[in-house]
Amino acid sequence: xxxxxxxxxxxxxxxxxxxxxxxxxxxxxxxxxxxxxxxxxxxxxxxxxxxxxxxxxxxxxxxxxxxxxxxxxxxxxxxxxxxxxxxxxxxxxxxxxxxxxxxxxxxxxxxxxxxxxxxxxxxxxxxxxxxxxxxxxxxxxxxxxxxxxxxxxxxxxxxxxxxxxxxxxxxxxxxxxxxxxxxxxxxxxxxxxxxxxxxxxxxxxxxxxxxxxxxxxxxxxxxxxxxxxxxxxxxxxxxxxxxxxxxxxxxxxxxxxxxxxxxxxxxxxxxxxxxxxxxxxxxxxxxxxxxxxxxxxxxx
Amino acid sequence: xxxxxxxxxxxxxxxxxxxxxxxxxxxxxxxxxxxxxxxxxxxxxxxxxxxxxxxxxxxxxxxxxxxxxxxxxxxxxxxxxxxxxxxxxxxxxxxxxxxxxxxxxxxxxxxxxxxxxxxxxxxxxxxxxxxxxxxxxxxxxxxxxxxxxxxxxxxxxxxxxxxxxxxxxxxxxxxxxxxxxxxxxxxxxxxxxxxxxxxxxxxxxxxxxxxxxxxxxxxxxxxxxxxxxxxxxxxxxxxxxxxxxxxxxxxxxxxxxxxxxxxxxxxxxxxxxxxxxxxxxxxxxxxxxxxxxxxxxxxx
Numbered sequence: 355x356x357x358x359x360x361x362x363x364x365x366x367x368x369x370x371x372x373x374x375x376x377x378x379x380x381x382x383x384x385x386x387x388x389x390x391x392x393x394x395x396x397x398x399x400x401x402x403x404x405x406x407x408x409x410x411x412x413x414x415x416x417x418x419x420x421x422x423x424x425x426x427x428x429x430x431x432x433x434x435x436x437x438x439x440x441x442x443x444x445x446x447x448x449x450x451x452x453x454x455x456x457x458x459x460x461x462x463x464x465x466x467x468x469x470x471x472x473x474x475x476x477x478x479x480x481x482x483x484x485x486x487x488x489x490x491x492x493x494x495x496x497x498x499x500x501x502x503x504x505x506x507x508x509x510x511x512x513x514x515x516x517x518x519x520x521x522x523x524x525x526x527x528x529x530x531x532x533x534x535x536x537x538x539x540x541x542x543x544x545x546x547x548x549x550x551x552x553x554x555x556x557x558x559x560x561x562x563x564x565x566x567x568x569x570x571x572x573x574x575x576x577x578x579x580x581x582x583x584x585x586x587x588x589x590x591x592x593x594x595x596x597x598x599x600x601x602x603x604x605x606x607x608x609x610x611x612x613x614x615x616x617x618x619x620x621x622x623x624x625x626x627x628x629x630x631x632x633x634x635x636x637x638x639x640x641x642x643x644x645x646x647x648x649x650x651x652x653x654x
Numbered sequence: 655x656x657x658x659x660x661x662x663x664x665x666x667x668x669x670x671x672x673x674x675x676x677x678x679x680x681x682x683x684x685x686x687x688x689x690x691x692x693x694x695x696x697x698x699x700x701x702x703x704x705x706x707x708x709x710x711x712x713x714x715x716x717x718x719x720x721x722x723x724x725x726x727x728x729x730x731x732x733x734x735x736x737x738x739x740x741x742x743x744x745x746x747x748x749x750x751x752x753x754x755x756x757x758x759x760x761x762x763x764x765x766x767x768x769x770x771x772x773x774x775x776x777x778x779x780x781x782x783x784x785x786x787x788x789x790x791x792x793x794x795x796x797x798x799x800x801x802x803x804x805x806x807x808x809x810x811x812x813x814x815x816x817x818x819x820x821x822x823x824x825x826x827x828x829x830x831x832x833x834x835x836x837x838x839x840x841x842x843x844x845x846x847x848x849x850x851x852x853x854x855x856x857x858x859x860x861x862x863x864x865x866x867x868x869x870x871x872x873x874x875x876x877x878x879x880x881x882x883x884x885x886x887x888x889x890x891x892x893x894x895x896x897x898x899x900x901x902x903x904x905x906x907x908x909x910x911x912x913x914x915x916x917x918x919x920x921x922x923x924x925x926x927x928x929x930x931x932x933x934x935x936x937x938x939x940x941x942x943x944x945x946x947x948x949x950x951x952x953x954x
Contacts, residue, residue, distance in 0.1 A: 356954050360953060377694060382801055383858060384698040384733045384799070386694050387695045388796065397685045397741055398775065399777050399787070400743075401781075403781050443700075445701055475698065478953075480953060481706060483782075485785050489699060502683070557683050653655060653657045654657065
């Protein structure tokens with residue numbers, strides 16, 4: 355297929371899922387969106403890179419498409435935002451295009467339909483390796499986005515689901531944990547339900563709890579105390595997997611003690627794992643001992 | 655520098671240029687934007703890939719940053735849109751990061767400041783080659799975006815500037831044409847001034863006149879007749895460069911004969927090169943002979 359044929363195929367997929375705020379999707383120089391009233395828009399973009407976020411040996415094209423959108427949707431969940439649309443940039447060897455492109459978009463659009471995300475545009479290019487970059491936009495009521503910077507001393511700290519499963523899966527390369535690693539679930543529904551509890555501070559755990567919680571503490575100008583016995587470690591994973599493993603895509607959030615956060619939300623367990631403290635010399639303490647940040651740093 | 659240090663550097667740059675509609679730029683899971691009233695938003699994203707859109711031997715990091723934003727801004731110009739903000743995804747070898755990242759953003763932010771574009775977010779990753787993907791968003795008065803699909807029979811066809819300079823530059827690798835190829839100028843100012851003339855149909859010429867005009871004709875359901883003697887060929891370039899060379903980033907637009915399109919706009923010449931006809935079996939005729947499409951197709 356030529357570039358024109360491939361884009362025609364993607365355009366048909368996009369038009370099938372196009373919702374009212376999208377005035378124009380693929381077919382022009384830009385997509386056109388009419389923003390809903392009284393809403394802020396949030397925007398995120400995330401790479402999914404060959405041999406870094408996936409390999410062609412272990413991940414199907416549909417799984418790569420799913421993961422590419424899931425990473426960005428997880429960022430929308432972190433803001434308490436309702437997904438609206440995405441732009442998808444995909445580069446790949448031209449020899450692979452005819453089989454890879456339709457399967458990649460099939461995986462991506464499957465997840466997009468689950469969350470009412472319109473595919474509004476993107477870019478397609480030939481390149482020696484597979485590179486995807488997905489920009490995702492969602493809406494929030496004005497001024498109500500969850501922020502990393504809104505944690506307050508004495509807030510409790512919560513996480514959704516279990517931690518360490520993705521790191522375990524990456525090590526084992528088999529079983530449920532490996533399936534979860536290859537096909538992460540963004541916590542959109544849980545995030546939207548959490549809005550009812552007056553949450554103001556959240557982020558997603560993509561680079562590991564120790565690194566991501568440290569980022570939250572830095573942005574909020576606070577410190578955190580974690581209780582290791584409370585951390586919901588995934589079955590067969592270790593405390594180290596749960597503390598430092600990346601790509602769990604669970605939500606990390608804080609709330610004052612009186613908010614009545616439920617133990618299950620949208621079918622996902624919610625666990626209190628610690629509390630926020632005034633800023634100290636140490637960002638995070640685990641049972642009163644300093645917790646080093648060992649999550650993933652691209653340039654460390 | 656670690657990923658945290660690099661992002662800190664980029665964040666300082668972003669905060670310096672942050673304008674009111676941007677509520678939150680770098681530092682959270684998503685950027686937050688409060689859309690202006692009664693405006694549509696337009697969105698585009700474009701790759702700039704090593705050894706495809708540039709080489710590290712011929713392009714400085716600042717030129718690569720400039721070009722990465724210029725490609726997306728050119729798409730905003732094509733819609734008659736006023737630039738608002740961008741998200742920048744950059745992947746590169748970690749060994750290059752300390753020198754490349756600051757220079758890349760210096761080049762990008764230079765162009766961003768010229769056009770009031772806020773840097774609102776992005777992604778940064780390590781990868782064996784340099785890959786940038788820039789998402790750019792702008793505003794248009796509701797329903798007033800220029801569209802590829804709005805050409806009407808009997809419209810005149812116009813281009814801004816001269817054509818073929820980028821193709822010539824790529825061949826010569828020296829002189830003014832080569833400088834222009836490395837540092838393209840998006841026609842934002844010309845596009846904004848053209849709005850006064852009731853233009854409805856435009857696109858940018860990024861893959862060559864013959865291919866891009868064919869796309870416009872397909873979207874509008876029309877054909878086009880070009881007069882070769884009228885085509886504004888860049889000095890020392892050939893008619894073939896002007897017809898089929900990519901990356902000129904000039905505007906291609908159509909307008910009814912009575913619109914009084916000026917010969918110069920925002921200091922850039924505007925040239926009438928042909929007219930739109932009812933759809934025929936041939937998309938484009940050059941002096942009554944069919945013009946084959948020879949522009950750049952990534953997957954041809």
